[in-house]
């Protein structure tokens with residue numbers, strides 16, 4: 067089987083990400099290679115249960131583990147205290163203990179929720195990630211952020227909790243709805259712009275393969291994306307030095323558009339795509355890059371069928387939302403902006419007029 071491994075270097079919390087095609091059915095072997103566990107609790111959602119979680123369950127069972135399956139409703143609404151409490155109580159009924167591994171099989175919602183179950187139950191259980199959306203494979207399964215939402219405050223309660231390993235099978239993406247797939251590609255493009263000009267060029271040269279979900283291209287982009295995010299995370303695991311902020315390229319605009327459209331019209335990656343266009347135009351306005359970079363980013367995003375036009379929201383309202391963003395210091399707007407392809411900087415004291423103009 068063609069697979070490759072990306073190592074996430076975090077001292078004693080280091081772990082491997084195995085990336086292959088068709089390797090879901092080998093997850094039992096992978097897990098046993100990491101740790102001796104006798105009981106696995108798989109947490110998944112009802113869209114993923116029959117498609118992929120059962121394959122993982124069989125593989126773990128074949129590796130002599132007792133396997134339990136807990137299924138929640140699909141969607142962001144499951145990342146809440148009520149569902150979390152329900153899962154805690156199920157674990158109690160199932161007699162979960164230190165020999166139990168919590169296994170997340172699903173997208174970012176399941177990864178964040180199950181990861182926080184693992185972080186919190188019995189003061190911490192081992193955790194295996196099996197991400198099944200492109201977004202989860204390239205972004206949310208790397209970095210150890212887990213948690214749930216409060217009403218009106220996304221990801222407000224949570225913990226940094228690293229998995230003991232991640233199994234990525236690109237074949238699971240075959241069943242992913244097309245919008246969800248494209249949405250994940252936006253984060254992939256982001257890694258090229260912020261950290262790796264060669265990778266951006268690889269994406270430009272492989273648009274056809276990307277659109278066709280070619281397995282070899284998928285293994286390459288997932289491996290590269292994970293490696294790039296892992297590098298950033300290993301230098302700033304708990305978001306303390308500011309280095310991890312580079313991952314927020316396009317996200318200040320993105321959050322404003324998501325907020326003002328009530329998280330209902332745009333998928334996250336779609337808002338990231340539009341946000342990256344705004345950020346690139348802002349950088350160009352401020353004389354930090356020339357138009358060439360803006361154009362290349364535009365061409366790649368549109369070739370991947372991602373949206374690039376700002377949604378119909380009030381621009382002043384968007385500015386107000388951005389002024390409340392985490393990256394604002396003493397009321398001054400700060401943005402992650404490119405200086406050249408493959409490099410970004412955190413730029414402070416950005417003029418509101420420039421921000422407004424970059425949304426046109």
Ligand SMILES: NC(=O)c1ccc[n+]([C@@H]2O[C@H](COP(=O)([O-])OP(=O)(O)OC[C@H]3O[C@@H](n4cnc5c(N)ncnc54)[C@H](O)[C@@H]3O)[C@@H](O)[C@H]2O)c1
Nearest residue numbers: 113140141173174175176198199201202206211238241242
């Ligand atoms: N922890 C982090 O660092 C981090 C980073 C980015 C995003 N996130 C979180 O990730 C979440 C979004 O993740 P997402 O985009 O994966 O959404 P998601 O988990 O809701 O998955 C999207 C949809 O695809 C379905 N699905 C999943 N895999 C499938 C498959 N293989 N085939 C068919 N359908 C499938 C799901 O049931 C769901 O309906 C948000 O809650 C966000 O806050 C976390």
Ligand SMILES: [Zn+2]
Nearest residue numbers: 253317334338
């Ligand atoms: Zn994102």
